[in-house]
Amino acid sequence: MTTIIPFIPRSTSAALPHLQPAAASPAVCRVPLLRHRIPAGFPSPADGYVESALDLNTYLVRNKTATFFFRVIGDSMTGANIHDGDMLVVDRSIEPKHGHIVLAVINNEYTVKRLHSMNGVIELHAENPAYSPICFQEHDELQVWGVVTGAVSRFAV
C-alpha cells in the first residue's frame, strides 16, 4: 500500500510563502564601459597564434583507447632509465618488434623487459647485468601484453 502525503518544508509550513518583492525600482547597476583597453590601430599580433597549453598526455599517449598505466617494481630495467616506482605507459595497439621494451606475461605476472627477436631466436633481456635473459624455445609461447612507450618518474620534493 502506498500512501500519499503532501510535503511542505518546515521552514515555511506555518506561514504563507514569502512573496519576492516586485522590482519596482531596481538598484542602480554600473556597467563599466571600458573594462580593458582596445587597441585602436593594429590588432594584437598574437591573435591567430593562440595555442592550447602543453599537455603531457599528448606527449606520452599516442592512442588513448589502447593505453594503460602500470607501476614498476624492481630494478632490472635501470639501464633503460626505468626505475622502481616509475609509472609505465603501455600501448596495446603497437606491434611488438625487436628492440621494443615490452610488458610480457611470465608465470602469470606482468614483467617489463626488452624484446630481442633475431633470426628466429626470441629472448627477453633485462637492462641490468645482475639479471640474465629469458630465452624461448621453439614451442614456448611468449605473451606480450603491450609495448612500453614511456616511463614517468616523480621526485620527492
Place this chain on the structure above:
Amino acid sequence: MFALVDVNNFYVSCERVFNPHLENRPVVVLSNNDGCAVARSNEVKALGVKMGAPWFQMQELEKQHGIVALSSNYALYADMSSRVVSILRDYSPNVEVYSIDESFLGLNGLHSLWPSFASMGQSIRQRVLQWTGLPVCVGIGPSKTLAKLANHIAKKNSRFNGVCDLAAMNPAEIDALLAGIEVGEVWGVGGRINAHLQAAGIWTVKDLRDAPLTWLRSRFGVVMERTGNELHGISCLDLEKIAPPKKQIVSCRSFGQAVHALPDLSEAVASHASHAAEKLRRQDGVCSAIHIFIHTNPFREQDPRYSNSIVIPLPNASADTRLLVRAALFGLKKIYKPGYAYIKAGVMLMGIGEAQVAQASLLLKHGAGQRSEDLMKAMDALNRRYGRHTVSVFASAAVKSWAMRRENMSPCYTTRWSDVPLAHAR
C-alpha cells in the same frame, strides 16, 4: 544494415585483462552485496551455474572446482566499455550504445569500404582484442533484431569464428539456423510472451518468422508484428543514438546486513535520494514527487515482516539534493516502525520533466532557481573531481553499516593511480 557488437562474458573478461591468474579458471562476478552471479566465465557455465544463481548455492562447487568469485568493479567495467565504444566509433559514424557490453552500429553506406561486412566484423574483433584485451562477437543483419540473432549465432557456433552475417547467407542456410534457435532468444520476446507463443505452437525463431503478420498483430499486438517484420529483414527499429531521458529514477539497494534503527535507515535513504538527485541533474531533469520504500526480508517467515512505501509530492518541481533529501526523510519517518530488521530501502523519483520547461511560479520556490542551481553545480563538480561523497547532504561520520558488501573487489586498475597494476622488473 546493422551490426551488433557484444563483449563475451564482459565483466569476467575485464577482470582477466588485468589478472593473468584468472585465465582458464572458472570465474564468476557477483552482484551488489555479493548476492548472485551476474557474469560467468565459460568454465563456470560448463559447470551448470545459471545466471543469477545465488552465491551461497555455489559454495560447494567453489570447493570442488576452485571457482573464483569476484565482487563487481563497476569503475573498471565502465572504463573498459568506453574504450570499446570509442574503437567502434572508428568503424561507423552511427553507434548506439545499447548496454555496458553491447552496441549497435549502423552500416548503411559503408559497404564499399570493405570486401564484405564479415571482413569488417573480423577487423573489429581483432582490433578490440588487440587494443583492450576483450573478446567480442559481431552479428550482422538487415534489422536490429536479426543483427542480435546473428550475434547469438556467432557466439554459439565456433565455425563462424565470432562473426555471423545473416545478410550474406542463402535462405536455406538461414532457415536451418533459425529452426535451431528457441523463440525466447528473439530480442523482446520475454518470459510471458514466450510461454504464449509456445502455447500457440511457435517454438523456434523460424516458426515466429513464418507466422502470418496479421495473426501476430491480432494475437500479440503491434510490437510482435514489428518483430515479425524485423525477422523478415524489414528494419522497423532505428538506432537510438541518444538515450532517451529516464522517466523514473530509482536508487535502492539491499543492506550488507539488516538495519534496525531510524538513524541508520535515514542515512541510507538520504544517500539514495542524493544519488538519485545527481542522476536527475545529469539528464537536466526535475522531479515533482519522491517515492520512499523500506522492507524487511520477505522470505524470513520466522521473523516479523513489514514493508511500506510512501509518495511525497514536492511543493514544486526540483532537482535540489537538499529538498529531495528532506522530503525523503520526512517520508521515511512516516513509514518507519521500530522493532523490525530492514534489509532494503530506496527511493524513486517520479514526475520527471525537463528543467527548462519547469513551471514558473509566483510563489517562493523551494530548491529551485539560480542559487539552487549554482549550489548543485558546485556540489556535482566537487564530487566528480574529488570522489563521491566529498560533499553531501545529511552525512554522518558513523560507520556505514548498510554500505554495499564488496569483499572480493579487484583494484580499479584503469581509474585510480593507487590501483594501477604492477609491472615486475626483476
